[in-house]
Amino acid sequence: METTLAIIKPDAFLKGNVGAIIGMIEGNGFKINALKLLKLCKHEAEGFYYVHKEKPFFKDLINFMTSGPIIVMVLKKNKAIEEWRKLMGATDPKNAEKGTIRNLYGTNIEKNAVHGSDSKENALYEISYFFPKIALI
Numbered sequence: 001m002e003t004t005l006a007i008i009k010p011d012a013f014l015k016g017n018v019g020a021i022i023g024m025i026e027g028n029g030f031k032i033n034a035l036k037l038l039k040l041c042k043h044e045a046e047g048f049y050y051v052h053k054e055k056p057f058f059k060d061l062i063n064f065m066t067s068g069p070i071i072v073m074v075l076k077k078n079k080a081i082e083e084w085r086k087l088m089g090a091t092d093p094k095n096a097e098k099g100t101i102r103n104l105y106g107t108n109i110e111k112n113a114v115h116g117s118d119s120k121e122n123a124l125y126e127i128s129y130f131f132p133k134i135a136l137i
């Protein structure tokens, strides 16, 4: 079993797609090990996305991720990192495979409904960023 960090982003939250997305998560065999509702401040969003700090879209991404509430979750499944990225679909919803979350609920390359860790190393960083006490659960 493996764990990964998933986020339901502000666009999906504000459109009322939280229930549908969580339904897809559970329907696809993920266990939700931890979950919380947050509204990030600029400092918290910058810390989470520090790997992107040199990217041209960094400022827009921070503005977007602080624009409304988010749901952060730790998901558990066999090959959870790869499986969750598969269920999310490609970064740009217009390239996302039919039936994936970004295909169904994403708006554009920025407002793409969900986040998922892209490696074991990043999953560890991202889980401990939002759930520092997870090892105790």
Ligand code: GDP
Pocket (backbone or CB within 6 Å): 057, 060, 061, 090, 091, 109, 110, 111, 112, 114, 115, 116, 118
């Ligand atoms: P992901 O791993 O599929 O989420 O994609 P990346 O790690 O490449 O990018 C992180 C997040 O930054 C994406 O999920 C988008 O919300 C945002 N993003 C990526 N590319 C762009 C872009 O070209 N423009 C803007 N405005 N946002 C982007």
